[in-house]
Amino acid sequence: MSPKYRLILTSFVLSTLLMIAKFIAYYQTYSSAILTDALESIINVVASGFAFYAVYLASLPKDLNHPYGHGKIEFFSAGLEGVLITLASIFIIFHAVQGFVTPQPLNDLNIGLIIISSGAIINYYLGYVIEKEGEKQNSPTLIADGKHLKLDAQSGLILILAIGLIILTKATWIDGLASIAFAVFMGISGIKIIRKSIGGLMDETNDATLHTIVDLIKNNQKNEWIDVHNLRIQEYGSDLHIDCHLTLPNYWVLEKVHDTVHEFEEVLSKEFDASVEFFIHADPCLPECCSYCKIEDCPIRWYPQTKVIEWNKVNLSLNQKHFIEKI
Template identity: 75%
Template sequence: MTPKYRIILASFVVSTFLMIVKFVAYYMTYSSAILTDALESIINVVASGFAFYAIYLASQPKDLNHPYGHGKIEFFSAGLEGVLIVLASIFIIFHAVQNFFNPQPLSDLPLGLGIIISGVIVNWFLGYYIEKEGIKYQSPTLIADGKHLKLDAQSGVILIAAVALVVFTKSAWVDGVASVIFALYMGWSGIKIMRKSIGGLMDETDQETLEKVVQILKNNKKSEWIDIHNLRIQHYGADLHIDCHITLPRYYNLEVVHANVHEFEDILGAEFQGNVEIFIHADPCLDDCCYYCKVQDCPIRKFPVSKNIEWNEVNLSLNQKHFIESI
């Protein structure tokens, strides 16, 4: 069993146990705040179950139908988790409003309070660990699940305060207000998770990864790498795909071109964990490239160097060689 399997399995087991305990606490207290926490736990269980399947599917090798692998299922899994969070927040608000008009007597609140505190501690540490491992393995599924568990822990803090106020003030309406406030916060968090998932499915530019790639290239720049353009980065779950065009001196033979491309790939691949797939298209230089070419003693130079092309996120992403007119 891979580390990601073990992590998500632990999340599923712990979430299932906490869900059962929280529903027992609700039926003992009839607290809307505790019900909010219990409903959130249902989402944790469902999301962890689907996340386990998503991680399994994402680990399958490439095939003819999926030449880039199955990693994008992780974005779908994270998006589903966001949808479930939003749906739960809507139900919680509906239930809390109902309780305003048909209040239920509360009982055994100190016991419920103790259960929520225990759940907060477990969820926070588990969520922190899963999110950290998700970042380590570049797994959108683990990151979303970790954020969700931490969100559950944050809800617990709010609910602890609400239940404590009910215990000391005997004001039952505080219970419903706390549920509505957190449901709104929970819904907004779910929308943000959905937004990030949709961005991944649509190959939205990952600015952080793009900046890292550009910085790596700047730090390892070779004079024979005359120009880099059409740099594109795509995430397939935990897998990273990078492709770009590199301009090399046109008098290089195929063996030298291959050596430069291979070095380019090794430099980028060494800086990322997980599976990194790099496709490099080699272009021959043109006369206009002389204006910014730094190759010393070039036997075919037509013009002196007069410009410097800054390697940044914009310039390297453009789908064109950086001719003098484009500067």
Template identity: 60%
Template sequence: MSSNRKLQLIWLSFGVSVFLMLLKFAAWWLTGSSAILSDALESIVNVLATGFATYSVYLSAQPRDLNHPYGHGKIEFFSAGLEGVLILLAGIFIIVQAVRQWIYPEPLEELGTGMLLVGSTMVINYVVGYYVQKEGEKQGSPSLIADGKHLQLDAFSTLILLVGVGLVLFSGYVWLDRLISIVFGIILILNGFRIARKSAGGLMDEVDDTTLLRVVDILKTRQKEYWIDVHNLRIQQYGADLHVDCHLTLPYYWDLEKVHSVVHEFEAILEEEFASKVEIFVHVDPCLPACCHHCRLADCPVRQFPRTTSIDWTRENLVLNQKHFLETLKSE
């Protein structure tokens, strides 16, 4: 996905958020419903969060410089985290507002018209949110993914709100309006915490098991016989960009030109499997005599021991900072 495309999507999300916020406040002004007010207040969070996400997508697209040698992609994690915190705070405010209106109730009016307005926002929110999230997942953009999920969450919460307001309309029990607002607030708090927690993990380079397992699977299925060993595998996410470090063991007698060619081949295999930009640093180790026990190179002219074992590359052993034969000897 080009930077221009990402900006187009986030601007679409921002424009939709502003329009739907105005519709929801119009519905609250007509009805005086606490639940509809809660939904309208949550829309303010949508606008603020999407506004910051717009800036973060713009900044993450800027090229690396001397002060940011790995680029600006991590701003997207910060943006997603801010969105999570704003959702959480909105949930708390909604609960406080619902309790206040429970203590000091106000009459409800024009609920039917209000439900129609709010119902239209639900459909638009879900469609736009689903589209933005899927586009974000294609390129691993945390800002777009968080924003898309937020819009879909808003649509889901609006559905709950509509059911509740419908019950109030047909039953006449006004207290249901306040109860629904409290439930809605709790849902927002839980989801806001979840989004903020995932964002903090990205900022702290927490391992993304889905991506790591994908890299392990690529290395296993496309393994070359001269890739004697791969270890110290580390993966970091910089917004939509991926950074991969690893140690690759190759035959010690190869000349530098051949080693350089194989490293490029290794990098190309990983790069072509990911739609996003992938930066790969490969540290090359020369093989040792003990590597012969699991080396798959059939025509090795310097082999000292026959191949006696096969090492299955896994998520657990590829990340270790040691050659695999050392782990094999330890287990023996």
């Protein structure tokens, strides 16, 4: 079993056990704050279950119906988790307001405090491990699940503080106030997760990935790479698809063009652990390219080199050669 499957399965099992423990704590205490945490645990269980299925789908090979693979299901999985978090936050606020209108007596808060504290410690550690593995494998599903568990642990601190204050002060209104604060914190985090997953589904450029690729091109630049433009990056879960136009000398034979394109691909792929697919379009150089071409012994040069173009994420991404003024 791969590390992805092990972590998601562990998350699912622990989330289920913690959910049961938190509901037991609620029925022992009738605390709105503890019910809030228990309801949030339902989301952990549902999200972990769907995340396991998403990781399975994302690992399937490409086929005729999915020529780019199945990796985008991971963005959908992360988005679903964000939606569930947001909906739960709305329900929690509604329940807390009801608690202000018709308050219920609180019982055995010490038991609830022990269960919530234990759950916070377990969730934070597990969330930290899952998020780090997700960043390592560039997996939106693992990152979202890890962030969710860490969020659950962080919000648990609010509840621990609230329950502690209730025990010390006997002010039961703190219970509802803590639930609302927890719900607002959850809702903001859920919206952020939704926003990021929508960006992934719409092929929004990942600035960190683009910056890495631009640095690779600049730091390994060859004189024969006359021009690079129309650089585009698509993420399919943990897999990358990179395409661009690479301008090469027009007098080269096809075999040399092929070898240079392959070398260019190797330069771009060496920093990524994920599977990287390329589509490099080779353009022949034009006389207008001479002004920034660095090939010293070019047999067909029309004009001397007069400028050096500093490649960056803007001009590498434009769908036009560098001798054309930016429109």
